[in-house]
Every structure is written in C-alpha cells, then in structure tokens.
Amino acid sequence: MFDLATRRIIGATVFTLATVITVGMVWLTEEQRMARYEAMHKGKAIENGALLYEQYCATCHGPNGEGVPGKGPDLNPGVFQHYEELKRTQNYANSLRNFIKLNIAAGRPIRTTYRPDEVYAEVMPTWSQDFGGPLRPDQIENLVEFILNWQTGAAMPTPTPAFEAVGSDLTKPLPPGDPKRGEALWNQEIKQASGLPASCKACHSLEPGVVIVGPSMAGIATVAAQIIQSPDYKGQAKTPEEYIRESIQQPNAYIVEPERYAAAPGVSKMPANLGNQMSAQDLADLIAFLMTLK
Ligand code: HEC
Ligand code: HEC
Secondary structure, three states: OOOHHHHHHHHHHHHHHHHHHHHHHHHHHHHHHHHHHHHHHHHHHHHHHHHHHHHHOHHHHOOOOOOEOOOEOOOOOHHHHHHHHHHHHHOOOOOHHHHHHHHHHHOEOOOOOOOOOOOOOOOEOOOEHHHOOOEOHHHHHHHHHHHHOOOOOOOOOOOOOOOOOOOOOOOOOOOOOOHHHHHHHHOOOOOOOOOOOOOHHHHEOOOOOOEOOOOOOOOHHHHHHHHHHOOOOOOOOOOHHHHHHHHHHOHHHOOOOHHHOOOOOOOOOOOOOHHHHOOHHHHHHHHHHHHOOO
16 A cells, blocks of 8 residues: 555654653653642641741740740741841842741841840851751751741732732631632632732642642542531531631631641641631632532
C-alpha cells in the first residue's frame, strides 16, 4: 500500500507523537506532584515553626504572639505594623518575609527605639547558627513561615477599602455560593476580597487520606453529615453546609478528632482568624466548592 519511505515517515511520526504524549503526561503529573509537594512542604513548615515557637519564643512573645510585659513585644500584629511603619517612615525596601527572618536570625543585640516606652529585661537573642545562635537555617525558615501565617485582614493595611470581612458571626446571611469560584479561591487562582490568597490548601489536601496539617477534604460533604450526627459533636451546625461554615469561622467550636489527621496535640489547630480575611461571598463560594466533594 505505502512504499518503504512513506512507511518510515509514518512510523517516525507515530513514534514522535507517542513520545510527545508520554512526556507531556509525565510533565503534567509532575506539575501536580510538585504543587502537592509544595503545599505539603508549606503546611509542615508552619507546623514545625509552631513547635519551635512554643519552645524558644513563647516565653518572651506569648503563646500567640500577644507579647509578655517586661520580656518581649507583641509580634501579632506588632511585627506587621512595625514593618509597615518602617516602610512608610524610613523607606525600608526589604520584604516582610526578610524583615522577620533577619530579626530572628541575627536578633537585636542592641535595644532599638521600637516601642520606646516598654522596658524589656533582656534583648532579642540571636537565633541562627549563621550568627552564632542555636537554630539551623531551615528552623529559622519554619519560624518565619509560622509568623507569616498569623497575618490577618485586621493586622494588615486594608488592601481594598470596600472589603467587608465576614468575621466569626455565624448568623450573618450569606449570598448564594458559586462552587467554581470557590474552587478558584481554593487553588489560589484568584484572591479573597481581602487581597490575600486563600491559605486552605497549605494545610488541607483534596486527596483521600493525605494529611498535610489538617484533615483531607476528600468527601468532606459526606464526612460533615456524619460528624453532626455523632454524639461527640458539640457545635451548633444542623446541616453539612453549616458544619463547614462553622469550621472556617469558628474552628474551635468543634476540634476534629486528632486521630483523623495525626495531629501533634495542642498545636494543630485551624487558624481562628480566617473569617477576617474573607467576604461573605468568599465564604459562601468556598462552602459551595467543599460541598461538591462527596
Ligand atoms: C529573652 C526574650 C526573648 C526571646 C526568648 C525571644 N525574643 Fe524576640 N524579641 C525580644 C525583644 C526584647 C524584642 C524587641 C527588641 C527591640 O526592642 O529592638 C524582640 C523582637 C523580636 C522581633 C522583631 C519585632 C518587631 O516588631 O520589630 C521578632 C520578629 C522576634 N523578636 C521574634 C522572635 C522569635 C521567632 C523568637 C524565638 C526563636 C524570639 N523572638 C525569642 C525578646 C525575645
Ligand atoms: C494552618 C493550617 C490550616 C489552614 C491554613 C486551614 N486549615 Fe482547616 N483545619 C486545620 C486543622 C488542623 C483542622 C482540624 C482541627 C480542627 O478541627 O480545628 C482543620 C479543620 C477544617 C475543617 C473541618 C474538617 C473535618 O474533617 O471535620 C474544615 C471544613 C476546614 N478545616 C476548612 C478550611 C478552609 C476552607 C480553609 C481556608 C479558608 C482552611 N481550612 C485553612 C488546619 C488548617
């Protein structure tokens, strides 16, 4: 039917196509694998940072960064405010991440004029081994990740003046939710009304049984329906939607059984301030998206 030369060309074309498709598929799954790895890495970094913070920093800065009189200033929101102030008044050009990192790594061997009215018994110690302190560079990175995770809509200069946070009020009426937009928020393809990216996927996988920091969201609509029926459940929710809503706005209303996500006791908690970062529409959309995961 075909002469030899034509057959060779067809053969070569088929071979090339097959290679392109195979490489393309490997590349695609590699992309997904990398994204998952990065999310998992970030969640773990926050969790490690929380443990280090508890061990080395809480005595002077308070367990939740609220500060300890006579020992150390509040970091939450102090460090975010201080950074904004330096940018405004000193033309400070470094990023927030680097500002926090440098302060931890090198310490403040000399008391600065920040919060001049407060007197602290000791100076901020040097923490990084690079500067003669006790912690490795990766531990410093974990601490930075943990502190950055405190950022709330309230602590930051409001990016969009019209933004109204839904906060922790469970009775506030929500507009109809759009699951597609919820998914885009989840995937950080778009930002919340606050201008901050949704941080959900840093801690929650969508794959069954994969624990990053919090439980997997695979089948959460079904799981939520089971939880509200369980005698251990002490929250207010009557429907799966309400349960998901409560988990986001008032995460401490019911703490998920630790065995479901292999938690380190006392550390792995949902951040309590997520409602301050999102509008009622963002919340409705995230709930609508999670309700599609049956
Ligand atoms: C012995 C008490 C003490 C300990 C322990 C301590 N700090 Fe501090 N820290 C301070 C003091 C005091 C200051 C304010 C220094 C100044 O006035 O310049 C400070 C400042 C800071 C700042 C800069 C705050 C700002 O707004 O400019 C950061 C960030 C910080 N500490 C993080 C940490 C972390 C993370 C740890 C744990 C690894 C830690 N500190 C442990 C006492 C402490
Ligand atoms: C820093 C990590 C972290 C972030 C960020 C985070 N969560 Fe969570 N989440 C957790 C942990 C840990 C739990 C389980 C403990 C608890 O109930 O508080 C949880 C529980 C939940 C639950 C209940 C799950 C169940 O199985 O009962 C829902 C729903 C949820 N999170 C949704 C979200 C959404 C939506 C976002 C983003 C807006 C988000 N989370 C951001 C850590 C996180």
